[in-house]
Amino acid sequence: MAIELTMVRMKVAILRHSWKGAQAGLVATGATGGVLLAAGTIYLGGWDADLFGAACAIWMLGWILGPVVAGGGDETLRPEYFTLLGLRPRRLATGLLTAAFIGVAPLISLLALSGLVVAGARLGPAAVLTALPAMVLQVAVFVLLSKVAVAVMGIALRSRVGAVGAGLINGAILAALGQCWVFVMAFGGSGGIPAGLVRALPSGWGLAAVEAAGSGDGMGAAAALARMAALIVVLLVAWAALLTRRTGYAQASARDRRPMRATTREGGVVSKELRTWSRDLLRTHQLTFSLAYGLTFGAAPLVLGWDGMLAWAGPIFVTMATAMSANLYGADGTALWLTLMTPGASDVRGRQLAWLLTVGPVALVLTAVLTALAGASWPLLLATVVALTGGGAGLVPLVSVYALVPGSDPHRRTGNPLRVGEDGAAVGLVYGMLLLSVLTAAPAVLVALWSGWAGVAAGLVTGGLCYWGFGRLAERRLRTHGPELLEIMRTGRRPSGGMSFKMPDLPQPQKTIVTICLTLGAIPLFPQGILAGMFLANGSSVKSWFLALYMPPGLRWPTAVFMMLLGLSMYGAGVWIPLRLRRRLAREAAPAPAPLPGA
Structure with a gap:
């Protein structure tokens, strides 16, 4: 013993x-x-x-x-x-x-x-x-x-086969747990x-x-x-x-040795990233996990004979793929030094394009096929998936350089490949990215609900703006704070300067409020707000546990909108309270102004 x-x-x-x-x-x-x-x-x-x-x-x-x-x-x-x-x-x-x-x-x-x-x-x-x-x-x-x-x-x-199989199984099981109300209702009816x-x-x-x-x-x-x-x-x-x-684990070497034939800097980054998406077993697992999650989540209500969620498997896949890619730079480890030593490498734009080429075609084909099978609204689904794809391509590099979580170099990963970092911060990054991804699609969804095909144009515009604008911000951050990012990934410690995002310690009552807001804010925002709104837009008769669907007809949409606003307010309070305290502490720590002469 x-x-x-x-x-x-x-x-x-x-x-x-x-x-x-x-x-x-x-x-x-x-x-x-x-x-x-x-x-x-x-x-x-x-x-x-x-x-x-x-x-x-x-x-x-x-x-x-x-x-x-x-x-x-x-x-x-x-x-x-x-x-x-x-x-x-x-x-x-x-x-x-x-x-x-x-x-x-x-x-x-x-x-x-x-x-x-x-x-x-x-x-x-x-x-x-x-x-x-x-x-x-x-x-x-x-x-x-x-x-x-x-x-x-x-x-x-x-x-590679094991990574694909594990991703499919894990995604399907986790999505089934997320849709457990379907199986409870099915069992209740039998x-x-x-x-x-x-x-x-x-x-x-x-x-x-x-x-x-x-x-x-x-x-x-x-x-x-x-x-x-x-x-x-x-x-x-x-x-x-x-x-x-x-x-006794030894890392297997890649078998594919085909040379790259890119002729531009951006093309070289795209080729490198596409090969990484196909060869890195962790990325393969994440991508297949997202696909299985979207398909299972959308298909689960078929157990009850309702196909209203089936066509949403494509948007759900894009949202999950965006979240799983939230720490893109951190997962590559200290390989960032190659980018920093190559001025004008177009690294961010290349990664964005590679992500689009990896996720976009699958999402569009999945959405088109399932929308046709389910007879769902083409404008709403296309607007959503286009906006989400463009938003994801912009958010992935932006979040991964602004909120980078240090990860192990791929060649130094432990015998547990799932452990790519030393703490659980990457998990919080995934949940935060889920919220941000949904917000990028909100304008296109509202326009599509209001005026049909105009929502697709709105999705193209918002997706393009997210791609260009967020990518530009990520490029600027990488250019101005590249050495600090490399130091974070090399040592796992954030410097005491501008790269520190640590929030101050809160008093216990405020800490409890922040914890409740950040933990429970997803309940009114997503299931009771956004998902209930989708049910209302599709004219579903399934009520399940969505409060808005139990209200009188005239109060259903106001209830769903109120739930969305409540969820956003909870998240806002959870972020605003520590930020307010941080600003107050910064003001108190600032030196007092010098007295005027003669005062």
């Missing part, structure tokens, strides 16, 4: 020194949301066993998919740190697993699974006693499934959630053990607990084998 305890102490020490400033704010925000979700899960444990089992399945999927979306999961202790100690793979895996239970996520999951105790309280003392070990075993299953999923993903991303299914999944074995103990079936309860223990052993052995593959 010496190695295990040492790793636990290392994890505790690292977390104690890292939870400061912005990182502490992110942890507090995530913990607040997690506690709220855990409270809801506990409530389901005392109300409906089937729904509680379904909630446990969602927690399991969150553990499996969360690290994929969040950039590789918890990498506080990396296997590479211990390669020179000569530890056997199973010993290393056991130590890392023990340390993995130290953190906010496992504690919140354990809190959510205390719903097993609540469920057992309705069935008797034996069920309550069974729930206690079931909670611990269930959390161990979740953590190990997460570790194995990340390790398998790391191996998959070492081949007799409810299948009880056998939620108990057959590993996430439901703890519930099965509690219910067996409550009904007097001691052997059944013991068998369910034994299944979880056996699964833990199997996953631990599998993870140990995957760790061996990871620590």
Whole structure:
């Protein structure tokens, strides 16, 4: 146990020194949301066993998919740190697993699974006693499934076929979770959630053990607990084998050696970027992830026989591809020095054109085919996808140079290719880019709703302006702050000068307000505002959980618009409060004016 305890102490020490400033704010925000979700899960444990089992399945999927979306999961202790100690793979895996239970996520999951105790309280003392070990075993299953999923993903991303397959699967599953209301309504219309299914999944074995103990079936309860223990052993052995593959990983070289034939600076950048999009397995994964997400999100309502979302798969694909490209320069690492040493390299314009050539044709074909199949509004869809594509081509370089997140050089990536940075700032960048991307399309959408085909012209204009204007701003930033950007990527630290975007520490009440606004602002803006407006524009009869669709006809559009304004106001407040404090602190720190002579 010496190695295990040492790793636990290392994890505790690292977390104690890292939870400061912005990182502490992110942890507090995530913990607040997690506690709220855990409270809801506990409530389901005392109300409906089937729904509680379904909630446990969602927690399991969150553990499996969360690290994929969040950039590789918890990498506080990396296997590479211990390669020179000569530890056997199973010993290393056991130590890392023990340390993995130290953190906010496992504690919140354990809190959510205390719903097993609540469920057992309705069935008797034996069920309550069974729930206690079931909670611990269930959390161990979740953590190990997460570790194995990340390790398998790391191996998959070492081949082009694996990167494509992983992107398709992850995008489809995450989009299905985003459209879970569809499946809830479908199950509700066919007799409810299948009880056998939620108990057959590993996430439901703890519930099965509690219910067996409550009904007097001691052997059944013991068998369910034994299944979880056996699964833990199997996953631990599998993870140990995957760790061996990871620590012995060697980067594969590219096979395609065709020479570039570009004759201009911009053409050279375009050729280089197009090859990067086709060869960099991380970019391949991100692109296929975006495509699968858009298709699945748009096609999910077909389960209910409604095709109103199908044609929107193209715009959703563009929005997600824009968000996944938000840290374009950071993902390339210190290769920026090549651009800085080549004056007039047209790097930004070349990257913009390459991004358009990679994303644009797929988006246009996807939108045209699905719009024809669904019989949706051609002006609205074309205006949206054109505006989003032009806006994305402008936002990608702009955001990646103004809010750059330091990333590992591609040739120095760890055995976990999903971990391209040292913190979770890239995840926040993705969410911010989703909002910015939608805003670039808003004018064209409004014109298309108002006057049809004029919206396409508006989309071309706004998309072109975003492409030209944002690209010009990115070029200027790269030219004037290129050395600072290179220093950030080389060291991971921002200089104390003009490149610092760190917000000041807020008083606790204001910090709570900012956290709530930035965390919950997406709910009124996107589902209750923008998505509800799309439903209204398409004349959909599906109400689901959209407040505007339950209002009287004369109040539906005002409600949707109010929700959009509310969401924008929350985001605005979340940004304005720290900026106001920063300006006030700057004024207080400014030197006082010299007194007038004779005063």
